[in-house]
Amino acid sequence: MTGDRHLLVMLPPHDQRTASWPARLESAVPAIRVVRPETREETIEALGRADAAYGTLPAELLPHAGRLRWLQSPQAGPPPGFYYPELVRHPVRVTNMRDTYTDHVAAHTMALVLALARGLPRYMRDQLAPLWAPDWSPDSVIPLSEIRALIVGTGAVGAEVGRLLAAFGTEVDGIDARQTVAPPGFTRLHRPERLEACLPEADLVIVTLPHTPHTEGLVNAERLAMMKPTACLVNVGRGQTVRLDALTEALDKGRLRAAALDVFETEPLPADHPLWRRPDVLITPHVAGAGPHADERRLAVLVDNAKRFTEGKPLVNEVEKANWY
Known part of the structure; x- marks a missing residue:
């Protein structure tokens, strides 16, 4: 003193x-x-x-x-x-x-989810072309009221994202190491050891986890292979939780529908990284907390x-x- x-x-x-x-x-x-x-x-x-x-x-x-x-x-x-x-x-x-900045990150997360659900990454690229190519096929959109979302990490951000998704009619499950009661809007809350059992059931996986010794590399090739090929992955937590090489390979092989990422293992994401050029990937440069x-x-x-x-x-x-x- x-x-x-x-x-x-x-x-x-x-x-x-x-x-x-x-x-x-x-x-x-x-x-x-x-x-x-x-x-x-x-x-x-x-x-x-x-x-x-x-x-x-x-x-x-x-x-x-x-x-x-x-x-x-x-x-x-x-x-x-x-x-x-x-x-x-x-x-x-x-x-x-x-x-x-819970409200900012949750709003950004929902923007990413809605963009994927309505095929906006494709239309954004068409706009630059410019190309008029409407897609009216039923599977061109993801009906949020008919899917199950898995939110990995139900702290303040994850809980708010789940609440907002539930307002769209989405069935929301959560995974968390600390929380013991399902937040409002969640159907179920699971312990981390249930992650691999929950991944195959999810149409949308949203990762909001912090970077810890236990979460580093959590979303790896093995766990990505457990997801539905029609599922989408969103990461707004920390980049070190998702292995980008494994994600790129999963997308290349058609094991995932799409991904939206605000955080990355290496930041800035290198200009030559293949994720930049994928039509099924939406990238924002670690700005979810802006507001x-x-x-x-x-x-x-x-x-x-x-x-x-x-x-x-x-x-x-x-x-x-x-x-x-």
Whole structure:
């Protein structure tokens, strides 16, 4: 502590959108003092006195954070490498920004689903041609009121997507490791060990999972082969959960109808990747969380947790560090 105030370090690199945060955080939580170092030397000096930090803490700086007791991640699911072994073993508590853009991701997910259901990827390509080629065949669309969706991950985003799908008449099943009660709109909720039994029954599989040691590569060649050849796959969680080579092969061999992806194993997706050119794939560049109020919501989480930290209360969105989420 600095006097009777707790010191919080905003770790570089800095984002201009957070430039006003130190003053606003100090105003909202008088027991917090905020510093925003620019250089490595300033960061090391500040970490030596810090009780808390916001941002990404590299492994080489962790030994300098001898007093650190709380680290606030700037994302719900930070990039790979955030939870390195030394940080996992360290006693510091980590919180994330879970549930700050649920509405944006759910709306984006539904946009992807509806686009696939109505064949929009094809018509978007026809528009560029330009080509007038209406398809009136009954199987050119996916009737959402007649299908079963499987949502893999029924946290805040998955639960909201399921609720929205149910409004279209879709039968919605869920898979989740933590939830024990089916969210509104869901017909059934299953444990993760039921995934392989559920995949063959689903017409639409939506993955909203975080990247953890248990979810990495979850959607692989073996599990893709379990899906119906008429099924669609949507991933709005983290790219590391779906093996892109296996997905490409499944599409090449007609084992899936289509896919829509907002996240990828490698980002940006390389320009020469075959998924870019497939008419049965819809790609958005990791923008599902885009929308208004995101920065204010993230600041609200930081302020709430700062108050709780200074008052010795439980923190919100605390992470199981060994599971990265």
